[in-house]
Amino acid sequence: MKFIGLDIGTTSITGLVYSLEHKMVLCSITEECNTEVPGRHQEWERLQDAEVIFECAGRILEELIQTEENVLGIGLTGQMHGIVYTDNSGRHVSPLYTWQDGRAGLLGADGLSCAGMLSALTGYTVPSGYGLATHYYNLQHGLVPDTAVSFCTIADYVALRLTDSTTPVTDATQAAAIGCYSFLTEDFDYAAIERAGIDPGMLPRIVPSGTLAGHTPGGIPVYSSLGDNQASFLGSVPFPERSVLVNIGTGSQLSALFPEGEYTIPGIELRPFPGGGRLAVGAALSGGRSYALLEGFYREVIRSYTGEEPGEMYSLMELLLKSGDPAAQGLKVNTQFLGSRVHPEIRGSVGRITLDNFTPANLAHGFLQGMVNELYAFYETLTQAGNLSYSSIIGSGNALRLNDTLCEKVSLAFGLPFAFSLSLEEAAVGAALCAAVGSGSIGSFREAGPFIGLAQPEEPVQSVPEADRQRIMGIYGLSVQPEEPVNNKQYSTLKVNYSADPEDIQDEEGATPYRIMLQPGVSIGPLYLGMTQSELERAGADFPVYFRADYGRDGLADFIEIANPWEHGYCIYMSEDLFRTPAAELTARLDLTLPYARKNTEDNTLYTVPELGFTLWRSGTLTEADLLTEEYQSLPPDIYEDEQRYLYFESLSVFPAVRPYTELIQNG
Structure with a gap:
């Protein structure tokens, strides 16, 4: 049984065909498309062309369908929080205002931002970049298109267009990322939204995760989209109640599934999870950028000494990691260089420096350990708050996959078995599994785990210099x-053709x-x-x-x-x-x-x-x-x-x- 997963990211779109029998990706296509909206824009605006995104997704989908026969359904995921306005015919009448758009965070003459005013009026924290905060700003400044009757996320908009529907629908994972979502009613808090002067009719209708949204012109079922964080968890963790997901890429996150209930955990965001439960997420703001900061420092030292521009330094840093003491000889690095969610004002540091331990190798070890320590602090907070225990770590993200020493430090810090998901495109796999649940091919979201393959990290291979x-x-x-194929496309394939x-x-x-x-x-x-x-x-x-x-x-x-x-x-x-x-x-x-x-x-x-x-x-x-x-x-x-x-x-x-x-x- 084969299902397509589409992941509509901020800079690229990935589509893949996933086989439930083989527990693996049969083929995948990633395309970077220029979604920039023409014209001059404010520095704080982050707009993308919704039509370009849909056309790119359509090309990928068409190619996947031509490549693989007997696809049973299409699932979607993508960048959360952002919104696009639609008209009575289900077509966009605005650009996509992405999650990075900063309009709702701008301070007015009274010193308040639209995000702050909306949060005060509704009683919900609605940060800048969330769909409702963006919409509230547009309302206050007369920027809502006259023909707009609704708005939705970009993944839901692609589903709308694929099925030639007129009214967007969304699920709880996406709704919570728009703002003013109530866990108690499992719906938007319409009374709170009306208090802010917002017409609740503009919001997309919430449906259960995996709901059939319609069919493509070719008759393939299309299912409602998932938020990308929840899709990544669904697509990489075989045993949700027993495993935590550690993702280290440009940023880093630790995610764990909590039972239904009300929780208040400092520094932890709780999000709806398909099929029930709360996905507890601790996000480190610096993440893999911390190691990139150190790489840039080493490059600057070499440039200053030689007067020449060196290449990337990560290969040298790998050699340093092999020569350095794993314990970094007491050197301690705090990698909160961008602060934290709870304390945005704090900054990183290098401490416990002695005359013997301030070496390039120990710095490399210290930075990696600092990245791990920040995630482990989230883990301790979660396990204590939920009185829960976990039996394994699932890893994802390029920074983790490409650094054996970082994998070792994660495993040692958490004291748990460690494995990777087989697929590098976890969110798109999660979207495909969502479609499989929606079709009935998988009984429930809790039963999706056995269809995920895992791989243990291997010992480093000796290689010639x-x-x-x-x-x-x-x-x-x-x-x-x-x-490599051209036109900014990257293919990961099962069959040579x-x-x-x-x-x-x-x-x-x-x-x-x-x-x-x-x-x-x-x-x-x-x-x-x-x-x-x-x-x-x-x-x-x-x-x-x-x-x-x-x-x-x-x-x-x-x-x-x-x-x-x-x-x-x-x-x-x-x-x-x-x-x-x-x-x-x-x-x-x-x-x-x-x-x-x-x-x-x-x-x-x-x-x-x-x-x-x-x-x-x-x-x-x-x-x-x-x-x-x-x-x-x-x-x-x-x-x-x-x-x-x-x-x-x-x-x-x-x-x-x-x-x-x-x-x-x-x-x-």
Whole structure:
């Protein structure tokens, strides 16, 4: 069963197809589109073109539907808080006023802001950037379009247009982000809104999460959207009541699910969660920007000393982390460089400096530990306030995924097992799961967890120094990765025909190699599990690669293996060329997202993913570092060239997938 998830972000839009059976993304497309509204604007305005956003989402959706057949539904999520006005026909009559728009925070002659006045009139805290605060400012300044009859979030507007409806609907996760949402009535507080002189009829109607909003012209069901924070939690946490989500990207957040109830927790925001409960969120304002601040400092030091502009410093910082003392020798860093929600005036600091511990390595460790400490403080607050306990940590966000030391510090600080969700696009996965719940394919939101795959962070892989690696790649032509697609689109694919164009990969004579489609647990190219021997022979008659198969007692293929096609073909999986990327490099990257069976892996010769149903194999353990040794450098050129083949996997096989629960979480 396959569902589409659309995530309408502030700077980009992601669409993906998610398979419930495989618990993974089959293909995804991310497009950065120019949504800027033409003309001159005030410095505090943050406006986007709603039509450009809808057209971009439509293109992505059309491409996904053409790529994958039998999609059962479409779910949406996207940037919260912002609003767009609509008319009687369901078309926008204004730009999108995003969550970053600052009009409601501007101080008037009386020293009050519209956000402050609205909060005082309603009794609800409605910050600047929230939809109602923006609307209240527009009312006070005569900026509401004359033909406007309603407003809604951008994700709800895309759903409105996809279904050719006229009246927007929203769910509680989005409504709470607009403002004046009552947990008690599970609806907007219309009486409070009227006290502020706002017509309640302008607000979108609230429906249960996962409600059918309508159908596309092609007949595909479209379901009401989720707030992006709730969608990310839904799309990455298999056991909501037992796990907390730690997200570290540009900012950082800790999210945990609370039971229904009234809570007042300083520094913690409570949000509705689909299917019931409260999502408690502690947000650190600096987050990953703290580490970026340190990287900029190191760059400035080198620039000042050398007079030259250095490149990025993160690779150097990784080396520093390996050489520094994990405890930073007592050095303490407070990373609240932008203050906090409760105390916006406080700032970060570096303390407990001694004559011995003020080193670049200890600073790097101290900054990472400070980031973790801020999130752990939220965790302690949550567990004490709710009298709750959790058994695992789920990680997300690029800053966390790309830094093994940061992962270790999170696991040590919380004292809990740690895992990543398989998908990098958690919010879009959550939107797809919402559609699956709405369609009845998943019984309830609480039952969505088992359809999420997890991956444990792996130990850092030893690699040849980058300078030597580049020298080898250049001299011996080892880098044959396909080029990234153009037009600001990025593809993460399951089947090769969703990714690189054939023209991107050519053999030495300029001919286009054979393109092999991999469907884990299903097929390789035209060779399908479940075929008889005669069917396989017919299907593989023109297949340019050696293959073999094993058959079960029923005479049907239950194992298919192909040899490396070398110059005759290529096979791309999750944007990686399986046969033209050095095995050690390939497995290190795949392991960021795939749950391969480590107990069956030795020296990068065998890479098996039983939950998906495929295996990569090679006979030797040659690495790029080996090619630098005197033994290999002294080989005759023709023998040296032949030896290079052992850098790569030599065969690919598929077999029926097995899908046990992830032991890490199940045993928690």
